[in-house]
Amino acid sequence: MIEVRNAGFEIRGRKLVDNVSFSVHPGEFWAIIGANGAGKSTLIKLLSAEQALTSGSVHFHGRDLRKYKLKELAKKRAVLSQQNNITLSFTSQEIVLMGRYPFYESDPTQRDLAIVDLCLKKVGIGHLKSRLYPTLSGGEQQRVQLARALAQAWEIENGLLLLDEPTTGMDLLHQYETFRLAKELSRKNFAVIAVIHDLNQALQYADHVLMLKSGRTHAIGTPENVLTEQSIHEAFGLPVQIIQHDLTPYPVIVPHVAPSFNIP
Amino acid sequence: MLTETVNERETTAKETFQRHFLPSTTGKMAWILGSVLFACIVFSACTGALSISVRELWEIIAFKLGWIPETHVEEQKSIVFWIIRLPRVCLAVLIGAALGIAGASLQGLFRNPIADATLIGVTSGASLFAVFVIMLNVKYFGMLSELAGTYGISFVAFLGAACTTFLVYQLSKVTGEGGIATLLLCGIAINAFVGAMTGLMTYLADDAQLRNITFWNLGSLGGANWTSVMAVGPFVAISILFMPYLSKALNLLVLGESQAASLGVNMKSLKRKVIILATMGVGASVAVAGTIGFVGLVVPHMVRTLFGPNHRTLIIGSALSGAIVLTLADTLSRTIVAPSELPIGILTAMLGTPFFIYILWEQKRKRL
Secondary structure (H helix, E strand, C coil): CEEEEEEEEEECCEEEEEEEEEEECCCCEEEEEECCCCCHHHHHHHHCCCCCCCEEEEEECCEEHHHCCHHHHHCCEEEECCCCCCCCCCEHHHHHHHCCHHHCCCCCCHHHHHHHHHHHHHCCCHHHCCCEHHHCCHHHHHHHHHHHHHHHHCCCCCCEEEEECCCCCCCHHHHHHHHHHHHHHHHCCCEEEEECCCHHHHHHHCCEEEEEECCEEEEEECHHHHCCHHHHHHHHCCCEEEECCCCCCCCEEEECCCCCCCCC | CHHHHHCHHHHHHHHCCCCCCCCCCHHHHHHHHHHHHHHHHHHHHHCCCCCCCHHHHHHHHHHHCCCCCCCCCCHHHHHHHHHHHHHHHHHHHHHHHHHHHHHHHHHHHHCCCCCCCCCCCHHHHHHHHHHHHHHHHHHHHHHHHHHHHHHHHHHHHHHHHHHHHHHHHHHHHHHCCCCHHHHHHHHHHHHHHHHHHHHHHHHHCCHHHHHHHHHHHHCCCCCCCHHHHHHHHHHHHHHHHHHHHHHHHHHHHCCCHHHHHHCCCCHHHHHHHHHHHHHHHHHHHHHHHCCCCCHHHHHHHHHHHHHCCCHHHHHHHHHHHHHHHHHHHHHHHHHCCCCCCCCHHHHHHHHHHHHHHHHHHHHHHHHC
16 A cells, blocks of 8 residues: 655755665554654655655555645545644634545535544544633643544545554553554554554554664564564663563563663 | 443434534624624715715615615715715725735734734835835826826835735745745845835935825825725735635644645645735735734734634634724724824724733633
8 A cells, every 4th residue: 555665865964764665555553663763753754745755765555655646645544743733722623624624625514524523432532522622631632633633534445544643642541542443443444554652552553563763674574573672672772571471462561670770 | 432432333323313513603703794894884984074874875875776766865975975985985895804814814824823914024015115106206206107107106015015925935935945934034024124124215205205105104095986996806806705715724724734734735835825815905905005004913813702713714704804893993084083084004003902902811811
């Protein structure tokens, strides 16, 4: 569905993304992980066509991403980016409805409004429908934004969902619900590419993991193969231990910090 | 959310029977502001040095349209209405609408509540060119009137507005990646420069020119006649007809430039469209009436407070409210010190400022 070949992005001589290649198929959930400044957000921007590649190519549905018009792309993929400041007093419903804008001309149809309602309920804020966005808490605002991305992607067949740290500011329950939702969508033949900070969540939900280190692919593959003690230490600079507890279905990644560990 | 997911089947079954609706204030807004505007027009047409009653007004119009065979209203009142009063009211409505719509759309484009036409150089460019003409007029009057006739000033002012806006726009593309903040900063820089130039002209001007420049800088609808209405009309009409089509894109812009792009908004073309439409309306208005401050800034805030921030409502609402505000302000400006006239720019700023501060205070209070 989306094929990235030797993608590179350079700005003023600094290579933010360098020679990254991977391909995502419908029904796959990809996690992009890496330390701060590793190029995760830049990669998402390249995939969403917000930034143009400086080398290599991205093919989306078999066509060069640069050949798409923004309007076409809006009907084929949804993006949730990191910063979402809104100061004007729009209601949550109006914000989520914006996700439907690419699909109707001047007035929303009953179907559009029904999708908005459904998406609000999906992320658990059906009751905040008519609340003003600026009065919501950070986590709730993020859920409204998620609902908006969801509303945009709702009817797309083989759609692509790009999420840049989708769970910022959410509480534990809603973080897991968000990933469960993303997983559910990938079961419906969506491709989901998400920047994830919590390695345990990546391990638990992703089908594939792309680990970046200073713009380059550090490791790529299934979570079990990528998220090893060694590679995490190399990419993040933190020694970790992977523990398989008898009662949990997944291994757990914990920082391997001795009691005498001093922060230098 | 977990519980909601459990009940999902149940709720979706219910949804199919329930009609969804989007609470929209557009219709309500159009009715309220439309009727207020109509009342203001009637009020403004009736008030003045020669006062006309509503009944007389009705007879004048009906007689002209041939609905009633004869009228008892004096000929003089009829002439005052058709030749002086009506074009002036029309001009106030048109210019008010242009200023309001430009303010609303530019505030949306810049995602900045303090933006208005003044900020991107429309107004200052127009004044600079107009002041130029006033200065040169005495010396090279013959040459200019040959070129542009009596509308020399208006034409040149419009040209100035277009040039400055174009310059600001190009400059922002060169200095930055065309981001909106850059555009805004370029506008401020050019404004300062143009302001200095205008100041220099004012400094060099003699007494008669000075009076002329001052009046022009403060704005007045005193020169209204059917020709000026016809000159402004098409520009404002285009701005009002096409701007509402941009309201969806302006709404998306609220999410931020990158999110708007991911929802299909082409920033470059949106920027160009909004700036061209706003400059057309405001440039033409400044050309016939001078610089009228504050309307473009305050009116959108007023509408936003009353009817919400959705640009569909906001753009139309700002056009209507701008017309209302300017019609009332003009009525006041020509009656308050009659038989003389107060420049309308003084009135809009003097009445606008306290009102604006009140709105800001209200908004803060509401949010807490």
